[in-house]
Amino acid sequence: MTTRDLPPQQPVPAPDPEEGRRVLADDRAHLFHSWAAQGSVAPLPVAGASGRHFWDYDGKRYLDFSSQFINLNIGHAHPKVVAAIKEQADRICMVASTFANDRRGEAARLIAELAPGDLNRVFFTNGGAEANEHAVRMARMHTGRPKVLSAYRSYHGGTSTAISLTGDPRRWANERSGSASGNVAHFFGPYLYRSHFHAATEAEESARALAHLEQVIAFEGPSTVAAVLLESIVGTAGVLVPPPGYLAGVRALCDRYGIVLIADEVMSGFGRAGEWFAIDHWGVVPDLITFAKGVNSGYVPLGGVLISDAIHETFRDVPYPGGLTYSGHPLACAAAVAAITAMKEEGVVENAARIGEEVIGPGLREIAGRHPSVGEVRGLGVFWAVELVRDRATREMLVPYAAGGAETRPVDEVVAACKERGMWPVYNYNRIHLVPPCTITDDEARQGLEILDEALEAADRYAV
Numbered sequence: 001m002t003t004r005d006l007p008p009q010q011p012v013p014a015p016d017p018e019e020g021r022r023v024l025a026d027d028r029a030h031l032f033h034s035w036a037a038q039g040s041v042a043p044l045p046v047a048g049a050s051g052r053h054f055w056d057y058d059g060k061r062y063l064d065f066s067s068q069f070i071n072l073n074i075g076h077a078h079p080k081v082v083a084a085i086k087e088q089a090d091r092i093c094m095v096a097s098t099f100a101n102d103r104r105g106e107a108a109r110l111i112a113e114l115a116p117g118d119l120n121r122v123f124f125t126n127g128g129a130e131a132n133e134h135a136v137r138m139a140r141m142h143t144g145r146p147k148v149l150s151a152y153r154s155y156h157g158g159t160s161t162a163i164s165l166t167g168d169p170r171r172w173a174n175e176r177s178g179s180a181s182g183n184v185a186h187f188f189g190p191y192l193y194r195s196h197f198h199a200a201t202e203a204e205e206s207a208r209a210l211a212h213l214e215q216v217i218a219f220e221g222p223s224t225v226a227a228v229l230l231e232s233i234v235g236t237a238g239v240l241v242p243p244p245g246y247l248a249g250v251r252a253l254c255d256r257y258g259i260v261l262i263a264d265e266v267m268s269g270f271g272r273a274g275e276w277f278a279i280d281h282w283g284v285v286p287d288l289i290t291f292a293k294g295v296n297s298g299y300v301p302l303g304g305v306l307i308s309d310a311i312h313e314t315f316r317d318v319p320y321p322g323g324l325t326y327s328g329h330p331l332a333c334a335a336a337v338a339a340i341t342a343m344k345e346e347g348v349v350e351n352a353a354r355i356g357e358e359v360i361g362p363g364l365r366e367i368a369g370r371h372p373s374v375g376e377v378r379g380l381g382v383f384w385a386v387e388l389v390r391d392r393a394t395r396e397m398l399v400p401y402a403a404g405g406a407e408t409r410p411v412d413e414v415v416a417a418c419k420e421r422g423m424w425p426v427y428n429y430n431r432i433h434l435v436p437p438c439t440i441t442d443d444e445a446r447q448g449l450e451i452l453d454e455a456l457e458a459a460d461r462y463a464v
Contacts, residue, residue: 010050010077012061020045020057034158035170049076052437052444054424062424065436065448067382070235070426071293073271074339074348075437081299084338088331097124097327107333110340111295112306114276117285119306123320124328128266128292129157131303132229134322135288136161138305139227139260141321142314147220149213150229151189153237156264165229168237169402187216189230190246191238193376193387194395202243210249222257227288232278235267236428239385241378247284254287260311261286266303267383270294271343271438274353274381281380287311294438296339302332343438352381352438359442360384360434363449373398373459384434386452388414391464397430398459410462417455423448 023045033041047057052075055061067073074081088103095101108122123138125131136148150156152167163171164180174180188196190209197208217225228250234240254261263286268278272294275281279289288311292303326332343349356379364377364384375389388398388411398410408429415427426433436448 010048012055012059013048015059016047016057020047023057051075051077052440060422062419062422063436063444063448063451064424065418065434066424066426067435067437068298069293070267070272070433070435071298073294073352073438074297074343075439078297078339078342078439080342081297081335081338084334085299085331088334092330095330096325097323101328101330101333103330103333103337104328107328107336107340110337111291111304114340115289115306116277116280116283118309119285119289120309121307121312123305123307124333125292125303125305125324126301126326126329127157127303128264128290129159129162129303130324131266131290131292131305132156132162132165132262132264133159135262135290135305136165136227136229137322138288138307138311138314138320139262141318142311143226143258143260145224145226146183147185147225148183148227148229149185149187149216149220149225151231151234151237152186153189153191153234153240154231154264155236156229156231157266185216185220187213189234189240190243191240192243193378203245206243206246206249209246210253213250214253217253217257217259222259225257225259227260227262228254229262229264231264231266231268232281233268233273233380233383235383238387238428238431239379239383239433241380242282244282247279247282251284251286260288262288262290264290266290266292270340271349271352272381272383272435274349274356274383276349278380278383296332296335297437299335299339300329300332301326302329302336346439348438351440355440355442355445356381356384359445360449363446364434367449367453367456370453371456371460371463373456373463379434382434382436382438382440386432386434386456388430388432388456388459390462398462399430401429403429410459413458414455417458418451421451421454423451423455425452 045057046054052064053061111122112120150165154167156162156165160181163174164184167186190205192205199205199208263279265277269291287308289306296302368374368377373388376387390396399408411427418425
């Protein structure tokens with residue numbers, strides 16, 4: 001894909017600070033924000049967006065290296081997707097999931113055609129957390145077993161089962177309040193830079209992580225374990241790309257013990273990692289794939305579960321005990337059809353792979369060589385993390401795990417410097433995540449890296 005193939009960027013309209021203040025006032029008077037202490041929330045009022053940029057009411061333009069919630073894979077305001085939503089709204093806005101609908105069926109077919117192996121059916125949800133909830137329910141009913149295993153370094157959603165499956169610290173408060181559900185056990189996945197297994201090579205890390213997982217299965221009781229749920233590439237918890245052989249090894253363990261393998265592709269799917277599904281990098285076929293975000297770039301909420309033929313057969317004559325009012329919403333499915341079609345026609349997935357290999361990856365490695373605060377860079381496609389440290393030798397994190405308040409100041413300063421210069425990143429504890437739309441151009445990617453390069457001087461002040 002070349003720059004001339006991309007939809008034109010819209011010009012930033014005239015600033016309107018007064019309207020921005022009104023928008024912010026309404027937000028603070030009436031909105032309850034997620035994952036936040038309400039008294040400390042100070043959201044930026046966004047006036048518009050186009051392509052890889054959004055802008056505020058003061059007229060300041062930001063290069064979107066967050067893809068909002070890592071879901072705008074096709075970028076902001078793609079004209080083909082916008083047109084499809086408008087056309088669908090003119091025909092029919094809502095039809096219950098008990099009816100057949102042209103866009104719903106077409107979206108399911110297109111998604112199944114992209115999936116590996118025999119994952120030929122789709123159950124639509126409104127987002128990723130619900131997709132994981134239903135995938136777990138299917139696995140439990142298919143196997144007749146109660147437990148699910150998931151990684152400590154993971155995020156699977158904010159609903160009761162999904163937050164229990166999540167490994168990151170957002171789980172803790174939900175468990176204290178009794179909001180989380182049970183029958184979940186956690187394990188350590190591979191993470192060579194901070195190896196739990198004292199490994200020195202990718203091969204050692206993979207083998208020892210697999211041995212650890214098998215031990216967890218043994219101690220939990222194989223006959224009690226319904227599923228292993230893992231992110232094909234761990235997202236929020238670090239953009240952890242699995243070493244060669246790991247996912248194939250998990251597949252073999254699941255086959256050995258009759259366990260369902262669920263691949264969470266909510267964040268990594270639909271081009272984010274330079275393949276339609278990240279798991280395609282390793283040629284592994286799970287029993288269930290959960291997806292959302294990039295399936296239609298979040299233009300209308302949509303998620304789902306891709307289901308293997310074997311699990312589908314479980315429910316051929318036995319009703320599946322679950323459903324959603326908005327399952328396969330026509331507007332969302334029309335957006336998915338348009339997004340997938342446009343991504344194919346415009347080579348968006350191929351662009352993401354090339355940008356990662358030729359621009360972002362090499363650029364980040366050069367940046368790492370210039371900054372003592374950078375411990376490691378890692379990623380695929382347009383899915384990257386920069387791990388920040390105080391000391392490269394000891395690998396001490398720039399801010400501690402589960403840090404809050406003043407402890408996060410070093411990374412907060414880096415993020416503020418990025419935003420001041422017009423680039424909006426994602427961050428999590430001691431990491432900066434670079435996750436621009438899959439449509440990003442070479443020049444835009446280089447611009448974002450230049451801004452990060454300058455901003456990391458703030459982190460270097462804390463490094464030895």
